[in-house]
Amino acid sequence: MANLFSSLKNAYQLFKSVDFQKLDALSKKVDLPKMVEAISSLDEKQLQGMMKMMGGSSRKKELPPIEGDFYQLGEEALNEEDRALQLKVRAFLEKEVKPIVNDYWLKAEFPHEIIPRIAELNVCGLTYKGYGCAGKSNLMEGILAMELARVDTSMSTFFGVQSGLAMGSIYLLGSDEQKQEWLPSMQQFKTIGAFGLTEPEVGSGAAGGLNTTVKRKGNKWVINGQKKWIGNAPFADITIIWARDLDDNQVKGFLVRKETPGFSVEKMHDKMALRIVQNGLITLTNCEVDEADRLQNANSFKDTAKVLQMTRAGVAWQAVGCARGAYEAALAYTQKRKQFGRPIASFQLIQNHLVEMLSNLTAMQTLCFRLSQLQDQNLLTDEHASLAKVFCSMRTRDVVSRAREVMGGNGILLEYDVARFVADAEAIYSYEGTKEINTLIVGRAITGYSAFV
Structure with a gap:
């Protein structure tokens, strides 16, 4: 009796849901008994296919999360x-x-x-x-x-x-x-710092000598020269200035306060990359610094290089972040953007680009993880950091290029973020040592021969 009641209830609900006007219109176009007979002969898989074709499935397709750390x-x-x-x-x-x-x-x-x-x-x-x-x-x-x-x-x-x-x-x-x-x-960011090494005419050749000079006069040091591309310089409270001592020809470091007479900063304009970073052209004209503001343990470029080695690993990680941001933005875009009635993420060529991007990104991440492990074990060398900088900055270029490509014309619009990553990747490729300089550092380590001029 209970089963009979349930069947009658379901039949009544079905009867209530029927739109008889539509059913009457449909009966004039097709043979309803034959259609019902044909549908009843379909197996479960065929019925599911037909419902999918008709849009009868109420379940929304669940997509994987947007995640650039594929190996977790x-x-x-x-x-x-x-x-x-x-x-x-x-x-x-x-x-x-x-x-x-x-x-x-x-x-x-x-x-x-x-x-x-x-x-x-x-x-x-x-x-x-x-x-x-x-x-x-x-x-x-x-x-x-x-x-x-x-x-x-x-x-x-x-x-x-x-x-x-x-x-x-x-x-x-x-x-x-x-x-x-x-x-x-x-x-606590109550004091903002900058790092003044690069000069208008001296970039990669800093180890070979700086044009900015310093000379001691009693308890003072007098600095003359220029520094270029100095990040944070236009608003920094102190800047670490590296200069060549005229007496012993060695590089020394100085803490220069922004209000020091003879120290001036001009903001650099019209950059195509890292536009939020405020880079400055620093001019030092008979700028006097107390002995107390000389970095007491910076006595040669080898000491300067200790700082560069430490931070070069960070630039490799920056490259990973830039690539990851571009990849994740592009992946999200391809899942939403439709062409020919389908999300472009479902197309083979788009998936090929995405997998190429993810392969590069995952290789970069695993390399940087090992690099940081070496650093934590006090085993990091110049060549370790340089290899990471070379590989990651090159691969980032490839990742952001493919990200822009899968987004088509929208890839050059700032609102989709990838255009910014494309531009910024060019800066990562060059700063903290160009690809060529870092290559020669690694080449010297593995061959035993220095190819520097």
């Missing part, structure tokens, strides 16, 4: 605390930085209002011990550099100059007094 390296390599920090930084960047970067990139201006909020993350000087720093691993620092660049390479560069080049110079080469004076306030 971050999830597996980090402890629970560090993984939580990574996700905290990612959430901050997605919420606070991503919505504004295209506007600031277009204007070539820096969002100064974001600095206090970055300070609240407490990640500056992440690997240093003391001075308010967290004493985390180099692997964790590399992953954070990647997270920053994944949203915007300019913000990652700003952070790298502050936390790596400027703070790193003081941490590695400064006296105890200099560390106590500067590092705590820099860690």
Whole structure:
């Protein structure tokens, strides 16, 4: 009796749902008894196919998540605390930085209002011990550099100059007094730093001699020369200036305050890449610096190179972040963009581009993970860092190019983000040592012969 009641109830519900006007119209076009007989003869698979064709399936296709860490390296390599920090930084960047970067990139201006909020993350000087720093691993620092660049390479560069080049110079080469004076306030972004090594006529050849000179006069040092491409310089409170001592021809480092007489900065304009980064042309004209502001443990270019070695690994991680941001943006686009009635992600050629991008990205990530492990084990060499810089900056170029390609004409529009990654990849390719210079560093290590001029 219960089964009979249930069948009658279902039949009644079906009867209520029938649109008899449509049914009458349909009966004039087709033989309904024959159609019902034909449908009843179909097996389950055929019925499902017919329903899919008719759009009868109410289930929306579930797509895989947009994820650039295909081998789950971050999830597996980090402890629970560090993984939580990574996700905290990612959430901050997605919420606070991503919505504004295209506007600031277009204007070539820096969002100064974001600095206090970055300070609240407490990640500056992440690997240093003391001075308010967290004493985390180099692997964790590399992953954070990647997270920053994944949203915007300019913000990652700003952070790298502050936390790596400027703070790193003081941490590695400064006296105890200099560390106590500067590092705590820099860690909190209350003091902004810059790193002045590159010159108008001296880039890759810095190791062979600088045109900026310094001469000691009593308890003062007098600096003359120019520095170019100096990130953060237009608004930095202090700049680490590297100059050649006229007396012993050795490179020395100095902490130069922005208000020092004879020190001036001109903002550089019309860049096609890293437009948010504020680069400056610094001119030093009889600029006097106290002996107390000379980096006490920076006495030759070999000391300068210690800072560069440490930060070059970070640039390789930046390249990973730039590539990952472009890949994830392109993948999301291909899942939504439709042509010929289908998402373009379903086309073979598009999938080929995406897999090529992911292959390069995954190779870059695994290389950088190993690089940071070597750094944490105090086994990092110049050639290790240089190989990562060469490979990652080259592969990033390929990834961003393919990302732009799968997006067609929209790939050159700033609103889709990939155009910014394409431009910024060109800067990553050149700074912290060009591909050619880093290649020769690795070549010298593996052959035993120096091919430098």
